Amino acid sequence: MEHFNHFHFLEYSFPNDMYIYWTLMIVLYPYITGLVAGAFIVSSLYHVFGKEELKPVAKFSLLMAFGFLLFASVPLLNHLGHPERAFNVMITPNFTSAISGFGFIYSTYAILLMLEIWFVFRKDIILYSQKTTGFLKFFYTTLTLGNFNVSDEAMKVDHKVVTILAAIGIPMACMLHGYVGFLFGAVKANPWWSTPLMPVIFLLSAAVSGIAMLILLYIIASKFMKIDIHEECIRSLNKYLWAFLIADVTLEMLEILVLFYESGEEWEVIHYLLANELFYSFIIFQVFICSIIPLIALGIVNILTLSFRVTLFTSLFSSLLLIFQVFLMRWNVVIGGQHFSKSFIGFKEYHPLFFEKEGILATIIIFICPLIVIYILNRLFPNLKDNEEF
Template sequence: MPPTNYYGSGLEQGYWGLMIVTYPFISGLVAGSFVVATLSQLFGRKRLAPIAPMAAIVSFALLLAAPLTIWGDSRQPSRVYELITRMHVPYSPMALFLLIWISYVILMLVELYAVFRAGNAARAEWAGQPLRAKLARLLTLGVRGRDAGSVRRDERIVRWTAGIGILIAFLFHGYIGFIFGSMKSRALWSSPLIPVLFIISAIVSGIALIQLVYFAVAKWYGWRIDKAIVAELNIWLVGALLLDLYLDMVELLMSGVRSYAPEETYEWFNRLYFHGPLLWTYFLFQLGLGVVLPLVALATKRWRASIVNSGVMAFLVLMGVYMMRWNVVAGGQMASKVTNDIVSFPLVWTGYDSVQTVVGVFGVAVLLFLALTWLLPWKNGLQGSSSSTSPVAPGLDDVGVSGVSLNTPAGTASTMADAQWPADQPGGNP
């Protein structure tokens, strides 16, 4: 189906539509939520340890859903195998996609294995749930030790995978920025700032998403939200937002000021963002509501600990980052390559490359997330974070960094499996 209303008019048109707007957004969420997971796994922010497994699951679910966007955008999706058989490396950055994606998936599988191995080993002894116990036994790959030594080995694997993974996450998102930034045919894309801007806004969106997902699951299971985690996430969010704002300002100055920018860049920036169709999405939604307002609203310690405030701001930040992707992808194509006027970029609601397909991709991501939450024991740390009364088993308290913190009541080590996972079973929630 023709992607735009102007198809057939012979006029220049946008070729990359809403799916390509969504692709950098989703892959940014992948990279960003991975970064949140590594904050505790690699950088020692132990307060964030309880949400690290959840962040890893979110990252993995989105990682599996991300290729759907470009696959759906491709006009010949049945020829996707050519990306392997006829890979044009290193000349085409797009050819790197499958290479990077597959290595990322493998790395995430290793990391998820290590993060959840101890939990799965405990789950394997469930009596009431034979299927899930069997699955958990499968997921441990036969290594079911839960002593401090094996947990520490898991932690070491997680640290390594997090270290390599953060590079691959940046590569995964950076190459998308590079696709845009390296395109000399588009005045507004051709900028070395774009890959960096993409990565920073990816981190921003990842932190905001994890914040929202944390609120959602806590609400769903009726847990008490740990304000220390919220405040810590907000600190990182503010830091990333400041970097983002800095880069946005650099971009604004380097493209929007006549004396500083090449003529073509300035003219299109001026026509699209200052006076054109992207005025509101750029200044209001991307910069105002997406960056400046959250920075103000998260300025004080008290505001950062407020759950409602954090939730609203996280949502605004996500919206702002999506608008940033829209402004880059749509804005770059609205600047005509050969004619004098702005290229129409209509929003399509149904069919090929439309709002409908974007909703579908996010639906797939949510389903994958739900499936993974069913499959993996991710709640332990989170539940533990709200129950301050339960003491921690000796020898296990210091391994919480990797998200395998086993908050077992002392003295019940022999019945750890029963004592530890009561609420993890369906219907067992308070």
């Protein structure tokens, strides 16, 4: 068909292509995993690369990563036709499938993250086990795993272990999320997905969403707990957020530009997509409102030294936009790739319902759950107020 461009094809979809098979759940899944990877990167910047200015959020970002990690697989389970068979992915995997890697990467990463959190909070846990009474005492004492050693020597060992775990965690977090990009990037049947850039774009946007979410939660938590926000920390997070955003947006735009310039077979369908189904969600909202505005705003606060109030406001505002930007990016990739039939000349809409199984309400609930868990974790392991240790 591609050789006969003088033909004008009228719209036609294959009859099995009338449905959107990957719904909001598959939008939410890479979004949540992205938040995990992004938050982990921040904690590693402190634990591995010794960025002292990030110390105030180093512990918090680990709890945030863990909270989201707990719910990363929930949208997938809700999406599966047979969730009761989900464990088969790990028991009898087909190694030529990208999905088969998910169980292993996910569980290894979960173990690693739990270990790191335990070592980071070990001293706090021992302290609480002595201070508290009743059930809480039992809870913290159990968590100490019977080890009450807080000598300088032991702390040094802990520190070493944390550094090693955090260092291993960086490639693990990259794999966890690069793998999600691979899921889409390796589908040759779909020109909107099939690009080797996909895992890289997913990774970069993961960092963006993770840092943005961290800034937002850190500011909210600090206001809520009436504690001072560390200026250096916010300024530093702004810098990282801006850097990852620049790389992310550049790659995303380059991908479109290359497709446009090559004007190959794919461009026919992508051109139509961008002009119609994705015009608002991609061009207007993702690119113009949610990418360019924070790109400029963060650029201004990073280049000029403005007052902390202005910086904080810009940071909060940009983070909010970027949290939406990355969600839109996931939407535009996952849903965008299904707006067209495999005939490449037929298109369909997707309007998720509020109450359906994989609808808007389910999405909201699944997204709020990790936030509640992070709140509880933060209550159980207070880390924002006193940062004298680690």
